[in-house]
Each structure stands twice: as structure tokens, then as C-alpha cells.
Amino acid sequence: MRRWWRGRHSALSSLLIALAVTGAWVIERWGPGLIPFEWSFAGSGRLCALNQVLDGDSLRLTCGGTSVVVRLYCIDAPEQGQKPWGNRSRAHLERIATDRIEMRPIETDRFGRTVAEVYTADGERLSLNLEQVKQGQAAVYPRYCEESRFFRAERKARAAAVGIWGKQGKHQTPWTFRHRH
DSSP states (O other), X not given: OHHHHHXXXXXXHHHHHHHXXXXXXXXXXXXXXXXXXXXXXXXXXXXXXXXXXXETTEEEEEETTEEEEEEETTEEOOOTTSTTHHHHHHHHHHHHOOSEEEEEEEEEOTTSOEEEEEEEOSSSOOBHHHHHHHTTSSEEOGGGOOOHHHHHHHHHHHHHTOGGGGSOSGGGOHHHHHHHO
16 A cells, blocks of 8 residues: 555656746746746735725726736725715725726626735825725725625724715715616
8 A cells, every 4th residue: 555655646746846846947937927827826916006096986907917907895985976975986096096006806897807905005004995994985896795894994984984985976876876867
């Protein structure tokens, strides 16, 4: 039995080493952009360059040479047609975003966008998703969010009447506005 296992163990070890060496060679030769971001190591994000803030809850990034449209996970910001709220939300996201972004993909939505939590990668590590909620620039999207930290942040923003919580209206529920237009 030991001889059988020793032979299998040796073959398995050789295979794992070959895979690791091949993977390292592929990354060195063609860069990390060749490997889809969904395959990034657990718990780590993907460093990307910020190209454009599209609105208060979406960005265009370049990750490994590939352009990616990202929808911020767990939040829904007022639409651009919800003036002045949509413009304010977008402007706030532009102010807090850095040139380098760490993106942690969660899923792909029905429009082909990457749904992700996004962090600043320059200086302090700040969740842009959570910061938009804390500053009253976006609501928690309850249909797609179950994380208590977002709901706690929204309760505090509401209590302080900051941003969209300063005045009642459909800007507080962008999903309602969107489905009626």
C-alpha cells in the first residue's frame, strides 16, 4: 500500500509543480490581464485604473488591459434624470475615487456589467460603495444586498438627513424611479 501511495503522491506533486510553473510563466509572459479577474485569488482584489465615473454607482475601469464597466455592489444611486441628486451623487463618487482602484468582483449582472465592491488603492483603503451610502449619495439596494454594514450606514445617513435623505422623494428609491420611466 505504501509503495502504491508513494508513486501516486510523487506523480501528484510533480503535476502540481508543473501547473504552478506554467501559471507563473503565463503571467510573466503575457501579464496578469490574460487571466480573467474571476480567477483572482480568494480574498484579494484586482488592481485597476479608473477611466470614468459613469454615475453615482458605476465606473469604467481598465483592468489588465481590458475595459470593464463596474456596477457598485449593494447600492443604488439616483439616476442622472433625478436632478440635482444624480449629478451630486456622481460628483461625490468622482471626488472620493482614486486613479487606482481595487475591484473585488462578485458577479456579472444581466447587462454584462461586473458587480463589485470597489476600494481606493492609493493611500487609505476606502470602500467606495459603503462611502456613497454613508454620505447619503446612494441608497442600499435591498433587492440585491443582505450585508448589515450597508443598512447600518444608511440608517445613520437617514438619521443625519445627509444627501438624498435631506428631502423626501423618489431620489431615495432610484429603482422605483427607473421602473416608472
